[in-house]
Amino acid sequence: MLRWTVIFVILAIVAAIFGFGGIAAGAASIAKILFFIFIVLFLVSLVLGRKKI
Template structure:
């Protein structure tokens, strides 16, 4: 998931450089959402020791 967040972040930067403001804003918001989902899942895994996923 972190990989997808980074990919959308790079897409947003490249789109912003070439002047595609709407595309850049959309990609940045997707990257932001994916990053926060990653952070929440990472913290839950740290807190519960992987027991959330049934391991």
């Protein structure tokens, strides 16, 4: 999941450099959503991993 976030951030940066505003904004918003999903899943796995001990 983190890999997809990084891919979309890089895509947004490249699109912004070349002047594709709509594509850059779309890729940046997808990267932001994936990042927050990744953080939530990471925290859930930390909590569930601690409970089993």
